[in-house]
Amino acid sequence: MRYGSYRYGAGDTPETADAEFAGRVEYVGAEPAFGSGYITATQVLGLTITDVRRGSGLSVGDYVDVDVAVYDGGRHVAPGTMNPDVLALDPSMVQPGVTVVAWANVSDGRWQALDISTDGPASSGNYAGRSRGATRYSGGAYAPARGSTYGRSYARGLQQGLDLTDYPTNVFVIIPDAQVPAVPREIRQSDHDALERGWDRMMKGQGLIVDGLATEFRELLRGGLADSPMIRALFLEIVNDAAHPITMHCVDDGPTILIDRFQFDPNADLAVTPLPHRGHHTIDIADFNQTPRVSGNPRNFMMLRHQNLLHALREAREGVLFAGAGNAYPSSHLRATADENQFRQEQGQIGTFRVGATVQDTPPFTTVTGATTFDWRWPFMHNGVEALSETWHIAGDVDGRLRITSIDYSP
Amino acid sequence: MRYQNGLQRRFGGTTPDTADAEFAARVESVGPEPLFASGRAPAYQRLDVTVTDVRRGEVAVGDYVPLDVLIVGGNPHTTVNEVGVPVLDAAMVQSGVLIVAWANRGEQGWEALEISTDGPSSADGNLYSGRGYRY
Numbered sequence: 001m002r003y004g005s006y007r008y009g010a011g012d013t014p015e016t017a018d019a020e021f022a023g024r025v026e027y028v029g030a031e032p033a034f035g036s037g038y039i040t041a042t043q044v045l046g047l048t049i050t051d052v053r054r055g056s057g058l059s060v061g062d063y064v065d066v067d068v069a070v071y072d073g074g075r076h077v078a079p080g081t082m083n084p085d086v087l088a089l090d091p092s093m094v095q096p097g098v099t100v101v102a103w104a105n106v107s108d109g110r111w112q113a114l115d116i117s118t119d120g121p122a123s124s125g126n127y128a129g130r131s132r133g134a135t136r137y138s139g140g141a142y143a144p145a146r147g148s149t150y151g152r153s154y155a156r157g158l159q160q161g162l163d164l165t166d167y168p169t170n171v172f173v174i175i176p177d178a179q180v181p182a183v184p185r186e187i188r189q190s191d192h193d194a195l196e197r198g199w200d201r202m203m204k205g206q207g208l209i210v211d212g213l214a215t216e217f218r219e220l221l222r223g224g225l226a227d228s229p230m231i232r233a234l235f236l237e238i239v240n241d242a243a244h245p246i247t248m249h250c251v252d253d254g255p256t257i258l259i260d261r262f263q264f265d266p267n268a269d270l271a272v273t274p275l276p277h278r279g280h281h282t283i284d285i286a287d288f289n290q291t292p293r294v295s296g297n298p299r300n301f302m303m304l305r306h307q308n309l310l311h312a313l314r315e316a317r318e319g320v321l322f323a324g325a326g327n328a329y330p331s332s333h334l335r336a337t338a339d340e341n342q343f344r345q346e347q348g349q350i351g352t353f354r355v356g357a358t359v360q361d362t363p364p365f366t367t368v369t370g371a372t373t374f375d376w377r378w379p380f381m382h383n384g385v386e387a388l389s390e391t392w393h394i395a396g397d398v399d400g401r402l403r404i405t406s407i408d409y410s411p
Numbered sequence: 412m413r414y415q416n417g418l419q420r421r422f423g424g425t426t427p428d429t430a431d432a433e434f435a436a437r438v439e440s441v442g443p444e445p446l447f448a449s450g451r452a453p454a455y456q457r458l459d460v461t462v463t464d465v466r467r468g469e470v471a472v473g474d475y476v477p478l479d480v481l482i483v484g485g486n487p488h489t490t491v492n493e494v495g496v497p498v499l500d501a502a503m504v505q506s507g508v509l510i511v512a513w514a515n516r517g518e519q520g521w522e523a524l525e526i527s528t529d530g531p532s533s534a535d536g537n538l539y540s541g542r543g544y545r546y
Contacts (some may be wrong), residue, residue, distance in 0.1 A: 080494070083512075135484065144491060183451060188478045255494055255495055256447065256448045256494060256496050257448070257450070258448075258450065258451060258452075259450060259451035260449045260451050261449070261450040262446045262448075262449055262450045262451040262483065262484075263484065263485070264448065264450075264484065270491060270495075271431075274485065275484025275485040275489075275491075275497065276484050276485035281528060282450075305521075308451065311451060312450075315450070324425075324426050324428075325426050325428050326425075326426035326427045326428070326513075326524060326525055326526065327426075327483045327485065327486050327524070328481040329449055329453070329481070330425040330426070330453075330464055330481065330524060331425040331426070333449070333453060334425065347485045348431070356517055357427075358423035358515040358516075358517035358519075358522045359423075359453050359515075359522060360453065360455065360479055360481075360515070360517050360519045360520070360522035361423075361517040361518045361519050361522075364451075365519075366454075366455075368446070370445070372446065374447075376451075376452055394447075396446055396447075398494075399494060400494025400495055400496060402446070402447055
């Protein structure tokens, strides 16, 4: 069976697919925006290969992105959390840390899975071993390899020797893999292991290269990782994608930077390396420190420091992934803004941005108030009306340094 | 590709190919340079233009349009000012020149994702103003 017009390598069925392998899920990509039809909808899984049953071009320990076909009747699919009318991978089964078996073809250097199978959160000790017992799945896949060489014990072994400088060691509530996190700081053991490996990758300049004020950036980042599963997932998406590295420059009150600047390397000589500096993003730590870490009654709508961090990371990520015509900024910025609404929901904050018809219609709205001063205003929708707003008052100097002088909230 | 996040469906395009309109216009005036670079917020520079030709979209020849041009480093006809903020290149984008704009119509007015011009040499009307586009 072919899936729409999508070309899937050599095989049309799991039995004839190019490869069959087990892998640990490192991150789960965004849900499809449309249902499979003429074009097959896919969702990306980032996997670390734990066992290869057949196929070439894969080895244990490899990190690969796999596009998983999502279609009605497929295994481990469920109504999407973003749009229940569009199917997505079932997040209760397919999540970071679980082990999956994938039957996949390779096309243009990218793995595309016809089918996957997993026991979900209970799979941490399954599949990954090389002991194969009774046929459990259609491909004659893996029996649980309890106590075998891979899976949990393998993962724990990897934790040794990691560079965890400034890693947030005392903020997480680590729970068993079989439990479901109830609050943002609860994290499954396997997710925590993946996060440590991701942090190690960052420390080694893999996927995410930090330039400038690295200690300050790590301090900002660890707060985001501690507070937000969404930031944890995005961080892993970035650090595990060596094919699309991001260099994050962190400056303190740098010229022209206000919170962040898209595709900009402050070290570059613009006469030699003109804009845009693809793969580079710059944040200003002084601006982040002007924004609140937490919010609560009576103003549980304040834009938090880590909401801005999420925006910067997502915008940078979309910038390196952009393959269309024109400039990457509009779509990257809008995606980052949409993610902010999800972050606010995750954090239990009231009020959402109304993403307008154009970039220009989407908050913040700029009002010039003087020769070197201006405001950024974010209105928030609440209970169906624009009931809340936040306004940053900003001043520049002759050197192009921009500072948030105050923040007003209404009400 | 139109942007969609599952919560809100967008109607403006995010690339020149998908923008709501493509039209040629004469620049009547150039607004002040932006004070910041696009990142956390988009930066714009205003052009007031008179439409001289419409390739697609709901705009008419003769319309006077305030056009907010999205300023992102690396876009055509942008440069950086003395403090390093990307701005429209004043040598190319000035009153009287003809431009082609790829723009969206939103609640705040017209937003150009990108513009193209031959600069002052286009002011005599022999470029862009007809239906032949040079790009």
